[in-house]
Structures are given as structure tokens and as C-alpha cells.
Amino acid sequence: MPRGRYSLHDPHDHTPLGEEHFQCAPGPSGWRYVSQVTTPAGDHRGSVDLTLDQLGRPLRLELHAGSWQVRGAALDGVTWVRTDPTGLHATEGNVRAHAFTGTSPAFLVATALLLRLTPSASATRVRLVTFTEPVLAPRTVDQSWALVKREAHATDNGPLTVDEYQVTALDTGERHTVHLAGDVVLAAPGIELEHLESPPSAVAP
Template identity: 65%
Template structure:
């Protein structure tokens, strides 16, 4: 299971300064028996654990199982006629005060780069194609769920020479359809190479090639 490290930072910093480092996410990801799995821990600059992510996708890149922990909260969920989830406090292991939720969304999104990979692979766009997708966003640190609509376009694929051979990097334009804000996300296989607020700092081995989707 290859592993790596992302740095996480603000898109912009205070006037006259660059982006502010928020921390880093150390991750492992690989294809598995049913699809793909990603596990990670996010650390503050002082080494404090901020969050953990455990995401398993099925063969069609839908969230088979998802567990995110942040601060005093945790959310478990998956694809059930859309997506369903249970949000509970970390000090309530029995879930006596847990709140369940459901939405006719396609998947989840959040701070972890894992969700960018999951959405791109679920859409399976050809170069030049675009699609609209409805996602449930888990906003940190309290993991409050809210529904967002995004537009994704695979704008192009750039091939880079590396020590291990050519690396195809997909360039996506991702728009928040409520605000019109647009960002560019660069993906290679199952790794985010770069995106606003995200930089790939280390990778122990080349990205995993994404398996072909099963025929409908």
C-alpha cells in the first residue's frame, strides 16, 4: 500500500504574505478486493492529530464505507440510495446521541484529498467532457454535513517525464455551482498532485493506475 504526504495550507495568507501552513496529511492508498481504499491522519504543524480519514470505494468508485474523525466528532457513512451517514460525538462511543442523515447525493467531499480522487474517478470523464455532481460536504472541525453542487470538467491531460517513466496528469476544472468559484485540480492515478490548498510533498512509489470501470 504506497504511502505519501500532502501539505495543507490556506489558498492565500495575510496581506503581503503567502499561504499559511495548516498541517500535513500522511496517507496510504491502493486498489483493493472491491475497489480502492485510502487511510490517513492529518497533523497540525505542532504534531497534534487533527483528523483521520478511512475511505473505501467500490468498483464504480462509490463510497462503500467512509469514516472521518475530526476534533470531538466522527462521521460514518456510505452509499445507500444516495448516501447515508451517522454523525456522533467522539465521547459517545455507543452512539446514544448520534444523528443520522441521508441525501440523494453521489458521494461525499471534505478536507482530505481523498475526496477529490473519489469524485474524479466516480465521474470517469473523457477529455473535454464535463458533469454536474451533488456531494455531501463534511466541514471541519465539527464535521457538519451540507449539500453542495459542483461542476467538473476534464480540461486536459499533461504527460510529464519522470524517473519511472511518463506520468499522465489530469487537469480538472472544478466549480462551486452556488458561488461560481472555480479551482484547478491535478490528478495522477489515485494521487492529487496539486490543488488549491494541497501540495503533494512525498510519495514512496508511483501513483496507482486506476482500474477500468466494469461494463454497465
């Protein structure tokens, strides 16, 4: 069960945004990721709890940011309920999308598990619903994912397979690179793996 810590920063100006303390593991249903997010000062900022089925679809998502909360799942596309800080005005949403995304590294792993790409495959288009912080406002985004390269690296615990993805935002054309090893993000824009207590789980297709 990988357990560790990511540092988060603004991908454009590198302003520190805090840290995400996480653990994740394959399970009977598919894969689960839980984390606590802190500010640069170490204060609690939010949390992520994401469970996927064996096909990579979101069985359950629970996001917290400040006093805001989102609960969602794959249902007629993706469906969610967003609760305001007072708890009096919950709003529901539904979009014909494949899955959720957001600032957490969990969503990069989740999208890779959903798409199940191979290095020889062409780029695949995916529609996702992201929740922008700090108020978890929903927004639909279209991305293109391609698995550019898969390499095995020797480690003390045996070979470690690293996948390099090229992700393109289809509304702006902006491209970036994501490196994954199993269910752990090694590097991505705004994300750095700072500490890992055990090797990544092999949850690749």
C-alpha cells in the same frame, strides 16, 4: 501502494492547517485510502478511511476530527451517522447525492474516479455531501467537473499521466484547478504533495 504526505493550508489566506500522512491502493472492491491528519505543531488532529467500489461509489467512509466521528456509505444516495464528543447523541443523515467530499485530498481522487471523465467530455454536474471541520457538520454542495487536459510526462519509472480538472462551485461560481496523477493529488487549492514514496497507482478508468 502510494504512501506519502500532503501539506494542507487555507486556500484563501494560505494559513498552514497541518499535514496528512496517507497511503492508498486499488483493491478487490475498488480503491482504499487511509490517512492520519496532524496540526502544524505535529499533534494528532483526525483521520480519514475511505473505501470505494469499482464504480467509484463510497462503500465505507470513516472520518475523525477531534472528538467527532462520521461513518457513511452510498445507500439511497448517501447515508451517514455523526457522533458527538460525548457519544450520547448520534444523529443520522441521508441526502440524494452521488458521494462525499471534504478537505482531504482523498475526496478529489474519489470524485474523479466516480465521474470517469474524458478530455473531450463536457462539464459534469455532481452533488456531494461535505463535512466541515472541526465538528464534521454535513452540508450538501453542487459542483461542476471538467477534464481539461491529459498529458503524459516522462519519469524514471516510465510515463506519468497527469489529468487537469476544472472544478466549479455552482453556488458561488468559484473555479479552481486540480491536478491528479492516478490516485495521487499533485496540486489543488489548499493541498500540496510534499513527499511520495512510490509512483501513483493507475486507477483511472
